[in-house]
Amino acid sequence: MVENIVEMENIIKNFGLVHAVKTGNFNLRKGEIHSLIGENGAGKSTMMKLLYGMYPIDGGSIKVRGQLLENLTPKIAIENGIGMVHQEFMLVENLTVLENIILGFEPTKGSVIDFDLARKTVTKFIEQYGMNVQLNKKVHQISVGEAQRVEIIKILTRGAEVIILDEPTAVLTPQEADRLFEIMENLKNDGKSIIFISHKLNEVMKVSDRITVMRHGDYMGTVKKEDTSPSELAKMMIGREVFLDLKKEKATPGEVICQVKDLWTSGNKETSKVRGISFDVRAGEIVGLAGIDGNGQSELVEAITGLRKIEKGSVTLDGKDITNLSPKKIRENGMTHIPEDRNLRGLNRQLTIKDNLLASRIDDKKFKHHFLRKDSSILEESNNLIGEFDIRPTDPETLLSSLSGGNAQKIVVAREISTVGNLLVAAQPTRGVDIGAIESIRSIIQEQKKKGIGIILISADLEEIISLSDRIIVIHEGHISGKIDVKDANEENLGLLMMGGKDTSREGLNLEGLNE
Amino acid sequence: MNNTIEKIVKVLLTIIVSFLVGAIFILIIDENPLDAYTALIEGAFSGKLMFGTTLANFTPLLLTSIAFAIAAKAGAFNVGVEGEIFLGGIAAAYIGINWTFLPAPLLYVACFAGAIIVGAAWAWIPGVLKAYYNVSEVCTTILMNTVAVYLTSYLVNGPMSGGGVNAQSADVAVTLKQFMRPSSANVGIIISIIVSILIIVMYYKTSFGFKLKSVGSNPSFSDCMGIDSKKIFVKAMMLSGAIGGLVGCIEVLGVHGYYLDNFATNLGINGMLAALIVKSNLVMCPPLAFFLAILRTGALRMQQSTGVPKSLVDTITAIFIIFATMDSLFNLDVFKKIKRKKPFDTKLAKGVK
Structure with missing residues (x-):
């Protein structure tokens, strides 16, 4: 029998x-990568926080190396070799990487910190597992992927044998994620055991040895990777078949709806974050904008939607110049916008569901009589939208702060779709939502396309870009590094273009290249 | 609804605790707290003079607390209400003294309009500075208060002086009717109540009110929805300033009948305190302003009849604010069930159903 390093049985919380x-049932063998999957709110993060001692359990038992642990606290968990990398990194921005790693466990020489010894110990881990981090940089200077590696080193130096990674890939680019998977493999080969929490099935299939599925707080089963498939896992997760690979409606693009010409704009910190981007969107097609986060897509979207000043170039919508108009005017001209950050721009968490659903239309005659808001029609329209988009809870007076990610995002989508428009700018429409909501949001976007609305889709998820778009534009460092028809696109050539390289692996590929 | 009851209970508890702490101070100076508090309440209500004075104190407090709160709804911390009162007052006085060519009804309108416009214009400056140049409105409004005080002081000592010994202007030609004499209660209280109700209705029922709320709670969201957060911010500041100007006009026309130097000292600040205690909840501002008015009026009687100095009231108010800002002080069991859980868990509660 294989040794179980962690055994959690009949956990209740x-x-x-x-x-x-x-x-809650979960067991972890020594030297395996065990994925814990489920929709948002299925209880997977809670399970791991219980194992890490962040909350007390209400029932069941937790055994580590056969030994029953009661009244678990994070301190006891660490002493038992359990380490957790949280979704939000616990790093001090103004300290260097090295200082962060040794924080709280500083080796001392007399009364001063022995940085030489610290550096030696940490470097050993870095080399052993092939983690590329710069010890002297301050944390605010390093990338998200690097910060994540720092977190992993941090728990390794505290003697972790069991490493819990809570949705580690949610913040990473595909390339960074691949690098993380390599490190996970190295750790596994060294005998460490890894718990990988995710709801991205393709990743889970790539890295896991075994997979445990949870649904609504219940244990649904544990399977070996060899014995399962993504669709079977999806079925276990949500209890029915899921179709993420929607049959793509053939695009019948009409006239050009939106034209972006040689657009330049600055970022918050850098000037010329977007440098001369031009493209067209026609009615009834989806144009996908791919690129690694921070290459100017966000700024481009803000410039198009009137939230950021355009320094040079122009945007026309339905033949009308909308360059540097106010967001209100741009909306009046028919543009709708699903913002990439739903907590910042997409939603107001202190308002109710109904206010969030109709915030962009408060001045419509339908909802306003002279100065007063028409509560009855506001309520009626909200109830309609809640029903149509299957938003839960169904009470329009509920405060938004109590909603799950998926339902919150449905509100954003409902608001933008219910506004009549001719161009939809959808930025990261399915980021951080569960698989059921992804499915419905994607099919809604498809429907809009069928209705003849032009759509710009920005996503960090290549799979999403490929499965929804008709044409793909790849952005790298503020330039267009390539335009590909979707039938020629795959993760490799897109990935290459995202890194700024030219794709030469396929012949006959339509690479229009840079605009200059 | 539950939420509102919880808020009211919390304010009441805060009041009780503040008085208890005040009682300790009274005991320390060897007086009887019960006697002192009885005198305080009696002082605010017994007799036409005292009750009238309470009402006269309530009038500006009500409006200044509303003025501060409505700006706070849009995310502005307007410390400048006081300056706006001074300038509104001087504008009303100037018009009331010099524009006598107007028939009386029009002169009333002119006085009020002038005060409101001047107050709003004064508040427009910090509003624009904050919205478009990111200069802290707290800073600018405090500084501009000083400017307003000295500017009006100069005017009333110089060009607008009434010529008497005191630093005051000549009498204005129109006044607001006083009642409950010899207190200075006047019909301004009716104007105050009407304006407060209008502002409350505006905030909860109109689309402009919604925009204020939206901008105050999330400006980025508002911009994205086509609500210009900068413009709304400036408008909120101007509205707040307009109410401040109105207070100045009521005080000059209703209480004094002329412009008296430094007449508004602490009026704005006290209103701000009232608003802060109820966390800028517009509906709770009026009762709180009334309560503070009682304290201010009764303090005098308390000092006369017991030997407890009237500044005790300031101590109680200060303690009040400290407790009121301690959010979790009164998380009683009844509320705990709802409150204890983190957002994550309530999310589950509502989502799973």
Whole structure:
């Protein structure tokens, strides 16, 4: 029999009246990568926080190396060789990487910190697992992927044998994610055991040895990777078949709806973040904008939607010049916008569902009589939208702060789709939402296309770009590094273009290249 | 609804605790707290003079607390209400003294309009500075208060002086009717109440009110929705300033009948305190302003009849604010069930159903 390093049996965890975990079962063998998957709110993060001692359990047992642990706290968990990399990194921005790693466990020489010894120890880990980090840089100067590696080193130096990674790839680019997977493999070969929390099935299939599925706080089963498939996992996760690979409607593009010409704009910190981008969007087609985060896509979207000043170039919508108009005017001209950051721009968490659903239309005659808001029609329209887009909870007076990611995003989508427009700018429409919501949001976008609306889709998820778009534009450092028809696109050639390289692997590829 | 009851209970508890702490101070100076508090309440209500004075104190406090709160709804911390009162007052006085060619009804309108316009214009400056140049409105409004004080002081000592010994202007030609004499209660209180109700309705029922709320809670979201957060911010500041100007006009026309130097000292600040205690909840501002008015009026009687100095009231108010800002002080069991959980868990609660 294989040794189980962690055994969690019949775990129960309630938060007041909420049953976060009802039947939690999970065991981890030494030297395996074990994925824990489920929709948002399925209880997977809670399970791992229980293992790490962040909350007390209400029932069941946790054994580590056969030994029953009661009244677990993070301190006891660390002493038992359990380490956790949280979704939000716990790093001090103004300290260097090295200082962050040794923080709280500083080796001392007399009364001063022995940085030489610290550096030696840490370097050993870095080399052993092939982690590329710069010890002397301050944390705010390094990338997200690097910060994540720092977190991993941090828990390794504290003697972790069991490493919990809570949705580690949510913040990474595909390339960075691949690098993380390599490191995970190295750790595994060295005998460490890894718990990988995710809801991205393709990643789970790539890295795991075994997979445990949870749904609504219940244990749904543990399977070996060899014995399962993504569609079977998806079925276990949400209890029915899911179709993420929607049958793509053939595009019948009409006239040009939106024209972006030689657009230049600056970022918050850098000037010329977007440097001369031009493209067209026609009615009834989806143009996908791919690129690694921070290469100017966000700024481009802001410039098009009137939230950022355009320094040079122009944007026309339906034949009308909308360059540097106010967001309100641009909306009046028919542009709708799903912003990339739903907590910042997409939603107002302190308002109710109905206010969020109709915020862009408060001045419509339908919802306003002289100065007063028409509460009855506001309520009626909200109830319609809640029903149509299957938003839960269904009470329009609910405050938004109590909603899950998927339902919150549905509100953004509902608001933008219900506004009549001719161009939809959808930035990261499915970021951080569960698989059920991804499915419905994607099919909504497809429907819009069928209605003849032009769509610009910006996504960090290549799979999403490929499965939805008709044409793909890749952006690198503020330039267009390539335009590809979707039938020629795959993750490799897009990935290459995202890194700024030219794709030469395929002949006959339509590479229009840079605009200059 | 539950939420509102919880808020009211919390304010009441805060009041009780503040008085208890005040009682400790009274005991320390060897007086009887019960006697002192009885005198305080009696002082605010017994007799026409005292009750009238309470009402006269309530009038400006009500409006200044509303003025501060409405700016706070849009995310502005307007410390400048006081300056706006001074300038509104001087504008009303100038018009009331010099524009006597107007028939009386029009002169009233002119006084009020002038005060409101001047107040709004004064608040426009910090509003624009904050919205478009990111200069802290807290800083600018505090500084501009000083400017307003000295500017009006100069005017009333110089060009607009009434010629008497005191630093005051000549009498204005129109006044607001006083009642409950010899207190200075006047019909300004009716104007105050009407304006407060209008502002509350505006905030909760109109689309402009919604925009204020939206901008105050998330300007980025508002911009994205086509609500210009900068413009709304400036408008909110101007609205707040307009109310401040109105207070100045009521005080000059209703209480004094002329412009008295430094007449508004602490009026704005006290209103701000009232608003801060109720966390700028517009509906709770009026009762709180009334409560503070009682404290101010009753303090005098308390000092006369017991030997407890009237500044005790300031101590109680200060303690009040400290407790009111401690959010979790009164998380009683009843509320705990709702409150204890982190957002993450309530999210589950509502989502799973």
